[in-house]
Amino acid sequence: MMIRTQDITKRYGNLQVLKGISLQIAEGEVVSVVGASGAGKTTLLQIMGTLSRQNGGTVEVNGIETSRLQGNQLARFRNRNIGFVFQFHQLLPEFTALENVCIPGFIAKTPRGKVEKRAKELLNFLKLSERLDHKPNELSGGEQQRVAIARALINDPAVILADEPSGNLDTENKQELHNLFFRLRDEMNKTLVIVTHDLQLAGMADRMVRMRDGMIVDL
Numbered sequence: 759m760m761i762r763t764q765d766i767t768k769r770y771g772n773l774q775v776l777k778g779i780s781l782q783i784a785e786g787e788v789v790s791v792v793g794a795s796g797a798g799k800t801t802l803l804q805i806m807g808t809l810s811r812q813n814g815g816t817v818e819v820n821g822i823e824t825s826r827l828q829g830n831q832l833a834r835f836r837n838r839n840i841g842f843v844f845q846f847h848q849l850l851p852e853f854t855a856l857e858n859v860c861i862p863g864f865i866a867k868t869p870r871g872k873v874e875k876r877a878k879e880l881l882n883f884l885k886l887s888e889r890l891d892h893k894p895n896e897l898s899g900g901e902q903q904r905v906a907i908a909r910a911l912i913n914d915p916a917v918i919l920a921d922e923p924s925g926n927l928d929t930e931n932k933q934e935l936h937n938l939f940f941r942l943r944d945e946m947n948k949t950l951v952i953v954t955h956d957l958q959l960a961g962m963a964d965r966m967v968r969m970r971d972g973m974i975v976d977l
Contacts, residue, residue, distance in 0.1 A: 760785040760916060760949040761806055765815035768801055775801050777972040778815070785916070788943050788950045790960035793969035799953040800921055802969070806951065807919045808836045820916050837866050841910030841948075845922035847902045849894040849909075855881060855901075856890040859908045866913050873912065880908040884938070900931030907938065911946070918942065920952045924959060936962055 761783040768776040776798045783789050791799045804810040805817060808824050817824045820839055827835050849858045856877055863873030881887055884904040894902055903923065910918055920939070924932040936959050942948040952959065960966050968976035 759783065759818070760787070760820060761951070762818040763802075763806065763815065764817075766802070766805060766812045766817065767814040768798075768805065768810070768812050775972050776805075776812070779972075779974055780815075781967065781974065783949060783951060785949055786943055786947050787965065788939060788952070788963045789965045789967060790963035791951065791953045791967045791969060792955070792957065792960045797969040798972040799969055803919050803921055803951060803953050806917075807840050807842060808832055809842075834866075837862055838913050839915050839917060841913070841915040841918045843903070843906055843910050843918065843920040843923045845925040847894070847906045847926075849902055849905060851894050854891050854893055855886060855897065855905045855908075858894070858905055859912055862909060863912045868913070877908065877912060880911050881905070884908055898931075899927055900934060903927060903931070903935060904938070907942075911942070911948075916949060918948050918950045920950065920954075922954060923952065924954065924956050932956065932959070 759782045763779055763781045766776050766779040779802055791802065793799055801810065805812050806819065822835065824835070859877040859881060860873045863876065878890065881890060884907060886901060886904055889897060889901060897905065924935050927935060939950055939952065943950060952963065954960050967974055
């Protein structure tokens, strides 16, 4: 299994957000997670991605139990094994598309030339080879999201976690993004977990996981 969660619980004060989530996701699988706002979808994604710690239960990613990792060790694991795609892109406005994509590679201490070569290859794959030197405010929403995907891929992580990735896009860009996710699986053997309210995207996944009130109600 690429991702395995067992009896995950999470609370904030008296609020129990996750109530014992057990989920297994196979290598190369595209899984969508759906449910009403407040169901716990983003919290689960953040725990899978080691951005947040669970109160109980275990998470394994690529064979590593993440709760055993601390500090720099955890940051290094996240940087090399997990790519993130967010609804609002989270690009740094002062940097070009190419520079934004390179940042996780530089954090990983990969040689500069190798990082820049890989970033250009990814931006070309994503049909952005003419936009390398453009800053985020010079790019369309769809282009910004593709830059964010290239950034997520720069360290060749096994897992891509996406939180409402098409929430800010128009219909045409949504469709393009949806198709792209399946290319990442088919051509790069990525495992994807996509939290979404977009039932069209959710329905395209290999499997749809439904959450309600901090629990999985349908696998």
